[in-house]
Amino acid sequence: MKKIGIAFGVFLLLGVVVILLLISVHTPQYEGKIKIQGLENSVEVYFDEHGIPHIYGQNEKDTYHALGYLHAQDRLFQMEMMRRVGTGTLAELLGEELVDIDRFFRTLGIPAYASITTAQLQEEYSTPWREATEAYISGVNEFIENGNLPLEYRLLGQKPRAFSINDIHAITGYMSFTFAVALKTDPLVTLIHRKLGDNYLNALSVEMLPEHHFIPNHYPDSIKTPLKTTKPSLISLLDKLPVPELEGSNSWVVSGKKSKSGQVLFANDTHIGFSSPSVWYEAHLIYPGFEFYGNHLAGVPFGLVGHSRHHSIGLTMFENDDQDFFELELDPQNPNAYKYGEEYLPFEILNESITVKGQEPVNLEIKKSIHGPVMNGVVPEIEALTSNPVASWWVYLNEKNRALEALYRMNHAKDIHEVAQAAELIHAPGLNIMYGDSIGNIAWWAAAKLPIRSEKVHSKIFADGSDPETLPSQWYPFTENPMSINPVSGYVITANNQPDTLINGKLFPGYYYPGERWKRVADALESRNDWTINDLKDVQLETVNERSPETLRYIVGQIDRRDFEEFDAVFKYMENWKGDHQVNEIAPTIYYKLIYHIYRLSMEDEIGEAALEAYLNTFMMIRSTSFFIQNEENPWWDDVNTLEKESQGDIFKKSLAITLQELKAQFGDDITKWRWEKSIIAEHPHPLGSKKPLDKIFNVKTQATPANEESINKLAFNLNGEGIYRVRSGPAMRILIDFADVARSYSVLPTGQSGNRFSPYYKDQADLFANGKYRWQYMDRNDIIKSAGEPLILKPE
Structure with a gap:
């Protein structure tokens, strides 16, 4: 027994040694000295208490060289995943499960465009x-x-290849794709249009409705001038992505006339898929003549969001429609040619080889038309809809990419004019660029190349590819894009909702949200003129949706309570709900399951399970729900599989009965225990976290959050019959700035600054984020040194 004990002790000691060795060889270095090649002079770096590097260089080249080194130290594997998605090489690293993802992105054209x-x-x-x-x-x-x-x-038995500028272009291509909503929406709209007709489409919000909220334009007439200074579906396929999708965002900028300090206030929270690490990497760069505190995408040297001491930039998704689909007519004599006008044109045929880890390469044939690549073979929804080739025309692939130039210019801008000039360089994805500065300017530009479409084209229904007039050929000038410069209201707000008309009076089509978030922010800002950034925390963290309780009360009003005597207490919660989504609320637990069953019983008989799932993942569901529910003559109410004609009341009654029985089985007879927190799972998944036991090592799981689909603090999830909702996305950061004290602004990340599992900054902000807390963004050197340990000195080799 003594020998066994000694052996066990030795084994345990060896295990500890191995773990300590692993930690030592994989942990980032945050202090001391490192000699690196390529520097002209030493660079001094202070990491504050949350691991954000404050990089002091003596020239631009050294400072960006240091940023690249430090960014890789904390986020290299995230960079790896992003560039492999954008270059269509995931299967080479992760195996055959990712082949379809590689096929999709290569066919779409992102790797070729990057090259x-x-x-x-x-x-x-x-x-x-x-x-x-x-x-x-x-x-x-x-x-x-x-x-x-x-x-x-x-763990993967791999060493990364060298990084290249082509990888950066591939990463920006992937970012652009995540903003392109058309692939998830247009096949579904076309299916409903062809199978069921306009009557069914008209019962949905395919286009904006009168009750939705528009972003007002205010074209420039007053700009302050600065002083001279210095599954078998695309949805299931994309679920395999090892990197998050960029989904939405809020931002608002408040002029000094509505702030207590008399200076501009700036707020931004970008809505991005939950992941570990989270998307943004913060870095504060300082060298002679330049200082900028930025939020960086993995592998991108310039901040997409950030601020200097004199200006701030933020972003939200514009949600403009920048992708069209064209159904092609094949030449009856030649399957490799298609009709275009009065002639038949040959497809351009490309053959590629996809490297697969541990297996033989997979061959891929890509067919390209004058409209763009044929997508049938990689988008199951298109494959199921038609046997004709369907080509994708996408703005991103039809103009020169000047994203790096635009971002550099915005980071280095001296005034509002330079930011506007930089915004004009962005062709896709469509971004709402938000701006504020230290001399009182506030602004918003909808930055994108907006195509002029033919009147023959419905931008969300497949067009006739044989008609040359359906193909966009011109752009609206940037000066006609939606924008607002120093409006009389004293604020600009974007929340992925529809901008008002262009100068020419046209509403540009898109995949816009209904504007509930925009309205809540606008109502708050209108209510007073003495805002502080501490006051704005309450706005940024609000989890109220006004429309949902209205919808729920309407449903209750159509139901005979005598049919639900067993659940009489439930009606109190449904009637009294104010739309809040705090974790102790009961009504959200009932509401979302009820809405799911109403949609399921209404739509699944017409379009099937896969299309229903697609619908529940689109902007249309959020935008349509109130309109859909309150339409007594809605054609979707009828079950086409029965002889009788079902009514709105029939669907409501049946859906509520199923909902209440399922919740009783799930949470018990005591309705007071049907709390929202029991239905919510908040987890930030790592690319390797889908495999057990690696989920325990890499994923970051937090306490239940006040999840919701469309409040300001948007924590989104997918409706389902299970009644357990995984938060799929939310604010990827929360930023608040007062230009009265720009050197001490607020922010927080969902997990932490580092993507290295052995870093103390891997998940040190997770509890702050979940509990609605913030931390400082330091800019003054004294604050930085007080919050940091010993510096890291990067020295020339």
Whole structure:
């Protein structure tokens, strides 16, 4: 027994040694000295109490080189996942389960477009943004070559290849795709249009409805001038993505006339899929003549969101429709040609080979028309809808990519004019660029190339590809894009809702949200003129949706309570709900299951289970629900599989009966225990976290959150029959700035700054985020040094 005990002790000691060794070789270095190649001078870095690097360089090149090194130290595996999605090479690293994802992105054209952009950049003369980008890439590659690689590579038995500027272009391509909602929506709209007709479409909010809220335009007439200074479905396929999708966002900027400080207030929270690590990497860059505190996408050297001491930029999704689909007519004599006007044109046929880990390569044939690539083979919904080829025309692939230049210019801008000029360079994805500055300007630009479509085209229904007039050929000028510069209201707000008409009086089509979030913010800002950023915390964290309780009360009003005597107490919760989604509420638990069953019983008989799932994942569901529910003559009420004609009341009664029985079985007889927190799972999944036991190592699970579909603090989930809802997305950061004290603004990330599992900053902000707390964004050196440990000095080799 003594020998067994000694052996066990030795085994345990060896295990501890192995764990400590693993930690030591995979942990980021946050202090001390590191010699790295490529620097001209030493760079001093202070990491504050939440691991945000404050990088002090002596010139631009050294500072961006240091940023690349540090970004890779904390987020290299996230960069790996992002670039592999954008280059269509996931299967090479993760195996055959990801082949379909690679096929999809290669067919869509993102890797090829990245290569074209890279070639175009190499032909240009040297520019500041190119030099800064190349310095950043050198820093990333220095870490890959000599740094402590993250644990994920050891688990996969891989070493990363060198990073390239082509990878950055591929990453921006993936970001653009996540903003392109058409692939998830247009096949469904076309299906309903063809199978059921306009009567059924008209019962949904395919286009905006009168009760929805529009963003008002205010074209420039007053700008302050600064002083001179310095599944068998696309949905199930995309569920396999090891990186999050960018989904929505809120932002508002308040002028000094409505703030207590008399200075501009700035707020932004971008809505992005939950993941570990979360999307944004914060970095504060300082070198002579430049200072900027930015939020960076993995592998991108410039902040998409951020602020200097004199200006701030933020973003939300514009949600404009920038992708059309064209059904092609094949040549009866040649399946490799299609009709276009009075002639038949040959498809361009590309053959590619997809490398698959541990297996033989997979061949891929891509057919391209004048409209774009044929998507049938990689989008099951299109394959099921028609046997004709359907080609994708996408703005992103039809203009030169100047995203890096635009971001560099916005980070380095000296005034509002330079930001506007940079915004004009963005062609896709469509972004709402939000702006505020220290001299009182506030602004919003809808930045995108907006195509001029033919009157023959419904932008959400497949068009006739044989008619040349259906193909967009021109753009509206940027000066006609929606925008608001220093409006008399004293604020600008965007929340993914429809902007008002262009100068020409046209509403540009899109996939806009109904504007409930916009209205709640607008109502709050109208209520007073002495706002502080501490007051704005309450607005940013609000979980109220006014429309949902109205919808629920309408349903209750159509139901005979005598049919539900067993559940009489339930009606009190349904009638008295104010639309809040706090975790102790009862009504949301009832409401979302009830809405699911109403949609299921109404729509599944006409369009099937897969299309219903697709619908529940679109903007249309959120935008249509109130309109859908309150339409007594809605054709969807009738079950086409029965002889009798079902009514609105029939569907409501049956749905409530199922809902209450399921909740009773799920949570028990005591209705007071049907709390919302029991239905919510909040977890930030890691790319390797889908495999047990790696989920326990890498995923970040938090307490239940006040999940909801359309309040300001939007924590989104998918409706389902299970009644357990996984929060799929939410604010990927929360930022609040008062230009009266721009050096101490607020922010918080959903998990932490680092993506390295052995970093103390891997999930140190998770509880702050879940509990609605914030931390400082420091800019003053004294604050930074007080909050930091010893500096990290990056020295020339």
